[in-house]
Amino acid sequence: MSPSPAPSDLAATRDLDVLVVGAGISGISAGHALQTRCPTQTYAILEAREAIGGTWDLFRYPGLRSDSDLYTFGFSFRPWSGDKSIADGPAILRYLRETAAAYGIDRKIRYRHRVLRADWRSQDARWSVAVQVGDDPAPVRFTCRFLSVCAGYYDYDEGYRPDWPGTERFAGPIVHPQAWPEDLDYAGKRVVVIGSGATAVTLVPEMATRAAHVTMLQRSPSYVLSMPAADPVATWLRRYLPARLAHGLARWKNVFLTLGFYQFARRKPDWMARQIIALARRQLGPDYDVATHFTPAYKPWDQRLCLVPDGDLFRAIRSGRASVVTDRIESFTPAGLQLASGRHLDADIVVAATGLKLRMLGGLTLTVDGRPVEAPATFLYRGMMLSDVPNLAVAIGYTNASWTLKCELTARFVCRLINRMEARGDEWCVPRRGDAIGEAPLIDFTSGYIQRARDLLPKQGARKPWRLYQNYLLDLATLRFGSLEDGALEFGRRPPAERRAA
Template sequence: MKRHMNHFEEDILIVGAGLSGISAACHLQKELPKRRFTILERRTNIGGTWDLFRYPGIRSDSDMFSFGFKFKPWRNAHFFSQGADIRDYVQEAATENKVFDHIRFQRKVVSADWNSRAKRWIVKVVNEATGEEETYRAKFFWCCAGYYNYDKGYKPDFPGEDTFKGQIVHPQHWPEGLDYTGKRVVVIGSGATAVTLVPSMVDKAARVTMLQRSPSYIFSLPSVDAITQVLQKTLPANLAYKLNRTRTIGLAHVMFKACKSRPAAMRKFILKMVARQLKGSTVDIKHFSPSYMPWDQRLCLVPDGDFFKALRGGKADVVTDHIERFEPEGIRLKSGELLEADLIVTATGLNVQMVGGMNLMKDGVPVNLGQKMFYKSVLLQDVPNAAVVLGYTHASWTLKSDLAAGFVCRLLKHMDKHGLTVATPHAGEVPVVNELTVLGGLSSNYLKRVADQLPRQGATHPWRNKQDYYHDQKVLLKDPVDEDGLMFA
């Protein structure tokens, strides 16, 4: 990194030091050791989501053998892991690959503008520790900033909020040391966060109620299985990890394909599993019977049925209703019932935000992502020398970030070998498909709210994002880099 005052010259500039950014850096260290790169991270530590979220029970909602990096074995036998363990794992990966020397913390990226004459990205940054402005000129721009707003989670404006006498907390901004001992807790939501919070809070709270507007599919998996343990005990760590990873990726793929090809049968199967888990509780299965089919929205996975154990234990319950208003003593439902509460947790989701909320431009003209397509699900249409990493929605996020990193390294090697400086995807006459399949075709509300801001789908390869690991493995790691649509200069 060359520096002059507050100006920096870079080969490669990575934004974000979460899973995707650390994966990108580790791949560069291994595959392009002579390339200079810098990571800009707004927070004071690496880990992204796993450094931000600190609510009770925070854990992965993907199995750790596919959630872990391909190049670093996950040595624990548990399928799901706590947030602290994931933070430690990411820290280890960064340390082992000497990534920390490349990270500049507390840097907020304000804008990134491709200058065609200079053949450089001009990136404007604020050092939030000092308030100083910095400018980075980079040959290649790699955005690993995730897909949601770190500053503010999504929360509807509920009528009468200011009248509630208790405390209202959003999981994205969980107060340190929050004491809910003996309190009546209402968790608003039915997604992964809500089903994690409920069993994690029942030990201290007087009662925990999950209030949902509509049900979600919740599927229980064992946190440890016998095959995993046998492989880890009898084989070298790298081989055991490879086999466990291959097995869990395959099982998840089969499960997803079955849900899409035989939705009615899979719905019946999942609800049958739920009915077994609810035996011994007073909770009706109607609270777990969505109107949509499996994987039209994300499937919630719970380890060892801990969510259902909380229901059977009698200190947790589920209510399906709409909120009329908040009142001093709790939440008035449209049915007329009052849910009494001392603490309300609004597990109402994320605010989806592309490219970290920065202003993305080309020669001073804003790039409208809602009018662009992804090339091989990594590069942006008509945007030179830039990669944007979006993980899978129905498989591990890290699976995709690892594949994307592999592809970018292949692309950079190809450009170096042939003396090329600029790579730009051009779609030509490929028709645009205006649907939400760029993030897996989910019908979730958090995606519908920003549908006009998300990149479009193309009708044909390489402009169609299939959200399929096996397909992407071939396309990103084996197919020729310079396929139709990618123009070089």
């Protein structure tokens, strides 16, 4: 490898060892791992937007919060010190910015750098990356040995909104949470929030504090589970133990609790469903129609569960400031929504909390030696690398636990690969799949946003290392300590003559 540029040259150079795409949680994890585990490697983080934080800077809707506890959603290397385990969006964004600044990761970020395409060239053993900088339509070229895509899998340009009949007739605004208007005044207004997922159950209680009334209109119910906003065990640990020890114990407690809850729910789904529904009934009272509004037709974890801190959604319903209607939209009217049951919902504002669109690899186009890479035709190796694509990793977090847990493991595994190649003189590593690995969808959720994107996502195999286990403890063992010589990962280098010529 060529000598590393001097630090004073790093701001201008476009030829680096590693390029990281995206400056959200995954990108910060990647930056920290590279600095601590591969200190001789040069890297930069390319961020399409003007600010750090990814999803937490993009979304600005009222009540934005995490749906994972911050002891596992936060970084292992910088303990979360907030009072609440389920934290609000602004607090999380501050935490991300402070973390990036504390470790100098923010100095590696190049904002308004949108990666358009990446071409692997075996004759160079490098990626050639086309990047749009600012508003300049002419892309500039970066090169790197390894490409780490940390752009998540959401489409940041727009969310999903069904094509309802009659929306043009509605007199008020129809807002999607992903594009929340800063000047939207909903005080004293009648609001209908369409949806039943995490965004909807977040918006309803928050908007109900100022709106005249908020109705959550859902086509079908979700599992909604109340949990304390402040973790009482973590609070006790922080009171009596040193901060880092308390954080570590709280983190591992939540890892085991979340994993155990998920495993038990998958093995005893009917029992778990009854318990969750019983807890909702206890929150809402014996006269509330829990069977209609909070009893899903699917099993727990066929879709993500919705967490409500301190039961705020249930409190809003009990107070009369919010209500739930389970029905289908027939059409919009000038004054609201006409439902299939014949009922009309009056509304001044409609919020379409109807989900997100997925976009793999942040929308960038890949080629390997001139051959286009179609993500749906590939298989995901160890939950992070695409089959037959050299020196590329994709950060994809867990669907049943904290996103950050998996992204930190991915970042560390990438560093293992880089250090292994550096030590042995290899220039690339590429996963090769055999013919008998089986085939399955990458994510087995029945959620609408997953079903709509099945043709966009890679596949997984039926056995390791091609199986996506959604199990942090298993991944921790295999990604941190498992052998890299697993029969699927191929290492290589150019012939000496080609290397001398280059």
